[in-house]
Amino acid sequence: MVTELIGRIERYLDLAPKARADAETVGPFTVFRSRVAHPFFARPSPGWARGYATAADVRSVGERQRELGVPETIEWVKEIAPDLGTACKDAGLRVSEHPLLVHHDSLAVPVPDGIRIRRIDDPDDDVLPSAQSVARIAFASAGTAIGDAGHTERDIATEQRAPDASDDLRQLIRDGRSVVVVAEDEHGVLCSGGHNPLGAVTEIVGVGTLPSARQRGLGAAVTDTLVADAIRRGIEVIFLSADTDDVARVYERVGFRRVGTACVASPGSIAR
Numbered sequence: 701m702v703t704e705l706i707g708r709i710e711r712y713l714d715l716a717p718k719a720r721a722d723a724e725t726v727g728p729f730t731v732f733r734s735r736v737a738h739p740f741f742a743r744p745s746p747g748w749a750r751g752y753a754t755a756a757d758v759r760s761v762g763e764r765q766r767e768l769g770v771p772e773t774i775e776w777v778k779e780i781a782p783d784l785g786t787a788c789k790d791a792g793l794r795v796s797e798h799p800l801l802v803h804h805d806s807l808a809v810p811v812p813d814g815i816r817i818r819r820i821d822d823p824d825d826d827v828l829p830s831a832q833s834v835a836r837i838a839f840a841s842a843g844t845a846i847g848d849a850g851h852t853e854r855d856i857a858t859e860q861r862a863p864d865a866s867d868d869l870r871q872l873i874r875d876g877r878s879v880v881v882v883a884e885d886e887h888g889v890l891c892s893g894g895h896n897p898l899g900a901v902t903e904i905v906g907v908g909t910l911p912s913a914r915q916r917g918l919g920a921a922v923t924d925t926l927v928a929d930a931i932r933r934g935i936e937v938i939f940l941s942a943d944t945d946d947v948a949r950v951y952e953r954v955g956f957r958r959v960g961t962a963c964v965a966s967p968g969s970i971a972r
């Protein structure tokens with residue numbers, strides 16, 4: 701069933717990419733062509749007649765994405781387009797499903813000893829490239845398990861970044877379209893994450909902890925600070941999609957609950 705809440709999330713998901721990407725209609729889909737470093741995807745267009753996309757529609761959107769040189773990925777909310785997964789599979793794509801969660805209750809979330817959690821207020825803050833390296837290393841080690849990669853890998857990755865690699869994010873922070881929060885110890889950033897406010901809705905994105913720093917409460921503390929920031933801005937709907945049920949549990953511990961399913965279709969392995 702499409703609740704009012706899911707409808708608000710759907711409208712956000714259609715509008716938010718337009719701040720960073722050009723939108724083009726291809727049959728029942730909108731293809732987003734990124735203007736920033738981060739690639740975008742296609743989504744069913746708003747008002748699209750539910751369930752009526754065919755495998756041929758999906759193939760057409762893939763063709764256009766190949767022409768544009770953008771990833772052949774389609775994302776949607778299952779409750780909005782319950783049959784799209786079948787059309788995507790018929791077109792030869794792999795479909796994965798991910799918990800879609802909304803914040804509903806602020807719980808007491810402790811900050812681990814020796815850790816400073818802070819919002820990056822200055823878009824020119826020197827720490828931003830390091831925060832982005834942390835996210836990249838974290839997402840390369842999907843799941844919640846502790847691993848080896850830590851501050852050495854972060855510092856090497858940060859040194860190798862192009863000098864202008866953080867410019868897009870700096871501009872989004874300057875424009876108030878992205879908020880970034882980091883968890884640091886005396887050696888630097890261990891966990892980072894953000895939210896992208898648009899009107900009264902925001903999505904929490906890119907929360908990632910260095911594998912060697914996991915399971916100490918950093919992900920929870922950064923998420924809780926992002927939530928507090930969103931609430932202070934008067935935002936009414938704070939949502940996110942979690943990769944797996946294990947990841948969703950981290951968010952449930954800070955007051956999120958599952959309201960639906962986010963779907964991703966792509967030709968090969970799923971990169972989120």
Ligand SMILES: CC(C)(COP(=O)(O)OP(=O)(O)OC[C@H]1O[C@@H](n2cnc3c(N)ncnc32)[C@H](O)[C@@H]1OP(=O)(O)O)[C@@H](O)C(=O)NCCC(=O)NCCS
Nearest residue numbers: 838843844907908909914915916917918919920942943949
């Ligand atoms: C998901 C992710 C951000 C969680 O980060 P984290 O810093 O390990 O998160 P937390 O420490 O708050 O919680 C992780 C677990 O450690 C537990 N934990 C927290 N503090 C602890 C402590 N002091 N001692 C023991 N366990 C602790 C939590 O209860 C939680 O347990 P659970 O998995 O059984 O629910 C991290 O695993 C990650 O970067 N994954 C890859 C990227 C990703 O998927 N990000 C999410 C995008 S949707």
